[in-house]
Amino acid sequence: MLKIKNLTAEIDGKQILNGLDLEVKAGEVHAIMGPNGAGKSTLSYVLSGRDGYDVTGGTAELDGINLLDLNPNERAAAGLFLAFQYPVEIPGVGMTNFLKTALNSIRKARGQNELEALDFLKILKSRQKELGIADDMLKRAVNVGFSGGEKKRNEVLQMAMLEPKFCILDETDSGLDIDALKIVADGVNKLRAPDRGFLVITHYQRLLDYIVPDVVHVLAKGKIVKTGGAELAKELEAKGYAELVA
Amino acid sequence: MQNLLPKSLPDLDKEHWKYSNVNAALKKLDVALSQPVWEMTGAFEFLHPDIENGVHLSIPKNKQFMRPIELKLTGGEGQHLDTKIVIDVAEGASLKIIERQTGCGAYWKNIKVDINLAANAQLEYYRLCEEDPFCVVTEFLTANLARDARFNAVVVNGCSGFGRNEFKVHLNGAGAYADLSGLALLRGKQHGDTTICVDHIAPHCKSSQFFKTILQESARGVFQGKIHVYKDAQKSDGYQLSNNLLLSPLAEMDVKPELEIYADDVKCSHGTTTGELDETPMFYLRSRGLNEQDARKLLIEAFVGEVLDKMTDETIRALFDERVQLWLK
Ligand SMILES: Nc1ncnc2c1ncn2[C@@H]1O[C@H](COP(=O)(O)OP(=O)(O)O)[C@@H](O)[C@H]1O
Numbered sequence A: 001m002l003k004i005k006n007l008t009a010e011i012d013g014k015q016i017l018n019g020l021d022l023e024v025k026a027g028e029v030h031a032i033m034g035p036n037g038a039g040k041s042t043l044s045y046v047l048s049g050r051d052g053y054d055v056t057g058g059t060a061e062l063d064g065i066n067l068l069d070l071n072p073n074e075r076a077a078a079g080l081f082l083a084f085q086y087p088v089e090i091p092g093v094g095m096t097n098f099l100k101t102a103l104n105s106i107r108k109a110r111g112q113n114e115l116e117a118l119d120f121l122k123i124l125k126s127r128q129k130e131l132g133i134a135d136d137m138l139k140r141a142v143n144v145g146f147s148g149g150e151k152k153r154n155e156v157l158q159m160a161m162l163e164p165k166f167c168i169l170d171e172t173d174s175g176l177d178i179d180a181l182k183i184v185a186d187g188v189n190k191l192r193a194p195d196r197g198f199l200v201i202t203h204y205q206r207l208l209d210y211i212v213p214d215v216v217h218v219l220a221k222g223k224i225v226k227t228g229g230a231e232l233a234k235e236l237e238a239k240g241y242a243e244l245v246a
Numbered sequence B: 001m002q003n004l005l006p007k008s009l010p011d012l013d014k015e016h017w018k019y020s021n022v023n024a025a026l027k028k029l030d031v032a033l034s035q036p037v038w039e040m041t042g043a044f045e046f047l048h049p050d051i052e053n054g055v056h057l058s059i060p061k062n063k064q065f066m067r068p069i070e071l072k073l074t075g076g077e078g079q080h081l082d083t084k085i086v087i088d089v090a091e092g093a094s095l096k097i098i099e100r101q102t103g104c105g106a107y108w109k110n111i112k113v114d115i116n117l118a119a120n121a122q123l124e125y126y127r128l129c130e131e132d133p134f135c136v137v138t139e140f141l142t143a144n145l146a147r148d149a150r151f152n153a154v155v156v157n158g159c160s161g162f163g164r165n166e167f168k169v170h171l172n173g174a175g176a177y178a179d180l181s182g183l184a185l186l187r188g189k190q191h192g193d194t195t196i197c198v199d200h201i202a203p204h205c206k207s208s209q210f211f212k213t214i215l216q217e218s219a220r221g222v223f224q225g226k227i228h229v230y231k232d233a234q235k236s237d238g239y240q241l242s243n244n245l246l247l248s249p250l251a252e253m254d255v256k257p258e259l260e261i262y263a264d265d266v267k268c269s270h271g272t273t274t275g276e277l278d279e280t281p282m283f284y285l286r287s288r289g290l291n292e293q294d295a296r297k298l299l300i301e302a303f304v305g306e307v308l309d310k311m312t313d314e315t316i317r318a319l320f321d322e323r324v325q326l327w328l329k
């Protein structure tokens, strides 16, 4: 499903990713753990095509499509979704309008018909209920005045609405208390499917108690330095990153 | 040229007019004094006959209006319209005014608006300017607010060739509240200047200035906003925000915020931003599937929407929104 080979990338001429290899098969959940500054967010931005993150070598494919050739919205249409570490506030853009515009943009790009207001609201209502999102949140502007937990839940809501093939979650657990963490993890688990892959980026092992990964990778200094099963996360929690990064 | 300007033009001291050369703009025009004809909807019984070249509304005590009163002035080629609106609102009365400015050709409108709000009076004042791109408009609004009076103004300027919109608000009575907001939409070689001074004269008054500009092509915008708190105006609450969106590398915006505070127990703040559309929300939207054009459109609509949201009257908001959307196309 997702195949990354020898990926190198830089920001402002400074090399951040140093030849990263990663393969995630359909239906699998891979976790990426690593110390602050390792390049975890950089990887997620490079994969989703953010300006300023320049790929200098290597390849990244999603189901055989070269992601690196596409602009951010084309990657979204190809099925890639990034849950942001810091979801962006957009004053003046209402949540419902935002979700509808996003969903219809993607449907259009995929050659599906655009949804009428009523059909859209039906989908929204059911997803909203599953994630315990209050009506009030959907009446506000995108992420404006949202608590930390609401912002992360909003990312998962968008993920559920857009039905991507491949989801990257960038530290979706940071800043969440245990209840919010459970709700978010529950939302993600519901989306697990045989034809969908996940890359769960986290600094702490805690999230992986709730979203149990098939494979755990350690990212340090811009490359994968170790790969193992779910037990690797526990090991890291106990020993810390120091040994691996050294 | 200086002596061509009528007395009704506000002071032309250099500092105050630093960014806007009205004389140069007027030199390009060939205009002759003409009789302004105001079109008006309703409220004729409250017209005061003392002004020949303008409109004087005198609203009696506690009078409430169901509908907004619309005043419209159309400019024509070669005209110099020197005119005045006076609105006196007696105690406890409230109304909504829509001032519409349109025209076709090269003309000069010089408009003075005098607003006097007695205690507890309320005025919602909406101005929609869709002038000819070759005209010159100088408009000077003065509002005097007595105790607990409320003045809400929203000004949308799809601008003239050269426009100067000036506001002078005097918060004379305790508890008075002035909320001013505006949107200037500039393109081509247009020049749009908004200059504001709010005087907090009495204590416990509140004021807000919320102004935005969108500039395309080689347009030039100016925002000068001042909050002036007098010595006795304790517990004043003054706010000012100027956000400006440059959609072209040739466009230019000058912003000059000013706080002049002589009281010691006050809350005043101001902020300003000028720049292109932010990259971060742009990327966020595109990562959700919106193409560049749609993402830009949504962000620009949001930018103007924050000003339009200041309009509490749904019908008026819809009218202004429709005109703004036309401009954005
Ligand atoms: N916009 C940027 N400009 C310059 N350097 C950056 C920028 N963003 C990240 N970096 C640098 O890239 C490295 C990796 O950062 P990041 O990918 O955010 O790490 P992580 O998400 O693993 O904490 C860090 O050294 C950081 O300082």
Ligand SMILES: [Mg+2]
Pocket (backbone or CB within 6 Å): A040, A041, A042, A085, A171
């Ligand atoms: Mg990060």
